[in-house]
Amino acid sequence: MGEGVDDGVGDGKARRMPRAVRERQMLDAAVVTFGRRGYRAASMDEIAELAGVSKPLVYLYLNSKEDLFTACIRREAQALVTAVRSGVDPDLTADGQLWSGLRAFFTHTAEHPDAWSVLHHQARTHGEPFAREVSQMREEIVAFVTALIHEAAQEAHGATELAERDVAGLAQALVGAAESLAGWANASDSVTAKEAAATLMNFAWAGLGNLMRGERWSPRHQPAH
Structure with missing residues (x-):
């Protein structure tokens, strides 16, 4: 044309x-x-x-409403992934990298609430192929967070002592919590991106720190009733 x-x-x-x-x-x-x-x-x-x-x-x-919606999901998903990746300074310590990544995530979702609504609410509730597009974005972010946790463990021990399954589970949990918290922060008039990031950082890093020191939680023995 x-x-x-x-x-x-x-x-x-x-x-x-x-x-x-x-x-x-x-x-x-x-x-x-x-x-x-x-x-x-x-x-x-x-x-x-x-x-x-x-x-x-x-x-x-x-072409169509479906193609238009798919194009929106792809564009906004890539924008979010780019914002998180570019927000992390590789020269920082492991906790500094995680903190800067979380701040970048919450800043982007706060500055683009309509885009976050498309990704987190609309795309996931209307089935394929929309949900698949968001799933691909999520997998990329989870992989990025997994690498950060691996690096944090290596920084703490000089070798990655956390099992692959532990790291994978922690990354999934952290990303899931960030997604929920972003929706909560966007619905609130008083929660800033920095505050949301600090909330999740305090929640996550305490647990990660214990794991890296080899201090695992286990359920106490409960007497039989």
Whole structure:
């Protein structure tokens, strides 16, 4: 279609805009609409209106409502993963890396609440293929957190003494807690991203510290009734 495209608004003289810019406008409008209205309630008409284009142009660029929603999930998932990865300074100590990663996660989800609603609520409740897209993002974040926990154990002992299964379970638990806490923080008017990160850091690091010192929790013997 060339460098410029008709914006789809019949104002007498068609304005032209680069395709990438127009697509970003449509995706921005779609994320807001899906995040606030939900996938099923959102209409292509209101997305087109918010983007300032005609509905046929949205279909021309993104084919269908399902394709548009999938494109939103992919874009926002990649943005979140990039924010977390870029937020971690590899020169920091293990706890510093985990702390900076958590802050980056909660800062991004707080600054993009509609995107987080799309990823955490809408995509997961409407089945395949949407849930699969979010699952891929989650696996990437879990793998990243797993590496951080491995590094923390190595920093504490000089060798990774935590079993692979322990590390995998801890990473899953930490990411799950972060997801829940982000929803809670976004629903609150008083919880900042820094406070949410500190809450999870205090909860997680105490347990990780004990494990790295070889201090495992075990249930006390309960007398038979």
